[in-house]
Amino acid sequence: MTRKAKRWSARVTLGSNALDLENRVFKKKDAKSIARSLKRSAEHSRRRKSSPYRSAMSMLTFYINRAGSNLSKSDRAKLERAKDELRRLYGKVSAPAKPRAKAPTATRRRRTATFK
Numbered sequence: 001m002t003r004k005a006k007r008w009s010a011r012v013t014l015g016s017n018a019l020d021l022e023n024r025v026f027k028k029k030d031a032k033s034i035a036r037s038l039k040r041s042a043e044h045s046r047r048r049k050s051s052p053y054r055s056a057m058s059m060l061t062f063y064i065n066r067a068g069s070n071l072s073k074s075d076r077a078k079l080e081r082a083k084d085e086l087r088r089l090y091g092k093v094s095a096p097a098k099p100r101a102k103a104p105t106a107t108r109r110r111r112t113a114t115f116k
Contacts (some may be wrong), residue, residue, distance in 0.1 A: 019059050020045045026063050031081035034060075038082070039089050053090040060086065 025037045038060060042052035049055075064071065064079050071079075087093050 019048055019055050021059065026060075026079065031078050031085050034079070034082040035085035035089055038086060053086070053092060056086055057083065 019038070019041045021041050022037045025034060025041070028034045028037065035056075038056040039052065042048060042056040042059075045052075045055070050058075060079065060083055064076065067075075084093075
């Protein structure tokens with residue numbers, strides 16, 4: 001870190017105990033390379049406190065959340081695809097969600113105010 005990071009989120013990204021990240025990992029061109037880099041960093045990091053999968057996913061989610069509205073739609077979509085790829089790399093892909101049946105609506109009696 002040559003320059004002092006001005007924002008706390010930048011300091012977390014640079015000096016977090018979660019991972020030792022590759023430079024400009026979130027600026028890579030495609031989702032697969034982002035996911036592979038995060039996986040490699042998580043598995044080689046000695047500073048992480050939880051499982052490699054959780055650390056990698058946490059850092060990716062943290063970056064997406066902190067970027068907020070400054071993240072373009074295409075970059076956000078790329079990072080969401082990186083999440084999916086990270087799940088696939090760790091074998092955490094879940095079955096597609098089943099469509100929910102609509103819950104029966106409760107019949108309500110209308111209360112009418114009576115004023116006297």
